[in-house]
Amino acid sequence: MDQKTQRDPAMTDVARLAGVSHQTVSRVLNDHPNVREQTRLRVRAAIKELGYRPNRAARALVTGKTQLIGVVAQNSTLYGPASLLSAFEEAAGEAGFAVSVGRVKVLDRESIAAAVERHRDQRVAGIVVIAPNASAADALADVPAGLPLVTVDGDPDRRTPLVTVDQAAGAYEATTHLLEAGHQTVWHVSGPQDWFDAAGRVEGWRRALEAVSAEVPPVVAADWSAAAGYKAGQMLARMPEVTAVFASNDHLALGVLRAMHERGRRVPHDVSVVGFDDVPEAAYFIPPLTTVRPDFAAVARETLGLLLEQVVEGESTTSRRTVAPVLVRRESVAFPA
Amino acid sequence: MDQKTQRDPAMTDVARLAGVSHQTVSRVLNDHPNVREQTRLRVRAAIKELGYRPNRAARALVTGKTQLIGVVAQNSTLYGPASLLSAFEEAAGEAGFAVSVGRVKVLDRESIAAAVERHRDQRVAGIVVIAPNASAADALADVPAGLPLVTVDGDPDRRTPLVTVDQAAGAYEATTHLLEAGHQTVWHVSGPQDWFDAAGRVEGWRRALEAVSAEVPPVVAADWSAAAGYKAGQMLARMPEVTAVFASNDHLALGVLRAMHERGRRVPHDVSVVGFDDVPEAAYFIPPLTTVRPDFAAVARETLGLLLEQVVEGESTTSRRTVAPVLVRRESVAFPA
């Protein structure tokens, strides 16, 4: 018995102290009706006195369900995915779920499949995949149909539960802002060609130009890094006709700012620049960057909501939700010289 | 039986197919000795054919142990903590552990205690706390002694298992670099006063100045944001005698760069600036920033190693490890004008 007192208290211990059966303790814990109030209070007092905590492994064994959500995300410190993940962990925590993140180095079918398998090993209640490109989206075809799954920033054409920032709307607004500032056209430095975010932003930029019959210049293709923005900026800086640039994220914009500076093209005097994401430092770029701010907290809440809907319903949906970003006007846009 | 085929295969199913007992299947899964090779192969074939996956809930119920590590971290997208967390999730995944992150909004005793409780509810194998300030470190006093625990970037004076970047060494090297570039002294824009990282960096900066009997100017206290760096920089920009600034992180440095620019103080011509963290964009600041780069992957590996040491040994240690950062020289340091 001495040895027995060393393990964590179980329901049987609570039951013994409260003078009821373990079933009654279970009823109290799970807020079942038809438990006499006096009994309920006695059980709660026993729980408190013993410092009892439910054993989730036992519960998971019986019910076949866990309070764990698996997330598949690329190993990255990119501001967008990092913000989204942090917001999702908070939202899930508030809903009583733990979040386990399965990192993948590259977004290919094999790596994502392996991460999903690890989550299935954990018997997660559902899976969220940050699936920003085509190969990531393809990998989801392997996921068993019955497993609750939501993709974030995934393929808008795929018929799976999806939550995404309205990239096109954000890009449309950024481009329109530049056009309304007086620019004849707007050049675009895009993110990776195969990322849906980047594709959505190209689409929004293009649509805004076409809406006013402005020239649609060729897209300057890049990745998400400031380095890529710098390279693109070096080229754009040499073209006197470039007076407005919409960069697909803030770090690209930073690289563009740097290249313009090196070339003596003043921002916003000679060239206006707009970014996307509104990283906290954007306000302190030289000059402070006008940018588009996605609502990561809202995306996280929608993602959790969509996932738990499937967990509760026990079936998949094809529901999808978009979250509108907002334009943050700072000092990197002006009328062309 | 039709209903029975709908559940996931269990060891009893594998046993039946392989013609052995469930205990023998358990022995094969756990690589016990004294299993005939022919039997082992038959069991493995049955596992493969059935697509059997061990039920971790059942195993956790029996052994009282899980393959889950809890992390307590503040809700933040700061590059340092974000990089560390991402690296840790990867390291843990490679070691066969899932990671569940408990986010706290503020680093106070109550929030951290609640996050630790949620992890204990999950019966995690151990806990890693990113405990960057005094209140976070204090909260760890409440953690039961038997629970494996490692703090990262925590209180260097506290006798608990700790892994940290060698902040002082990094700051020492950054400051020495500026002094060797010919500056009479180096001003410092610090992080939050109560963060151990920031304190360590102040100490390293101070020690480097004292090592050459240089003047030790008053610390310009800030937080981690570019906004705070900008404010500090506005003041430093007005002081002609300021020719060298060591900022406690890259975003502070960005703010300083911006303030200098506004005031016409050219970097590095008039003022040299060094940061800390080496965010990916640092190379594209104007000018590209000289900075100190911590090795987050190494910190993550050391943290996991220290934690698993406690899990295996079943007892706490007082071991601690520091990981040296390196100076990355770019273009924001020059001889004073």
Added chain:
DNA sequence: CCGACACATGTGATCGCTAACATCTCGGTC
């Protein structure tokens, strides 16, 4: 007054796995 139903609580089996203990066989040594 009796039967039915609702309320309140209890009993026992089971989920899937591990560990302790049991059983059988074979080979080596005395």
Added chain:
DNA sequence: GACCGAGATGTTAGCGATCACATGTGTCGG
């Protein structure tokens, strides 16, 4: 030839919770 120990495998119990079913009591309506 007998005995002992090691190898190989099997049997049983139990971890802690939930669920299905059981039992007892009180109230209300016929």
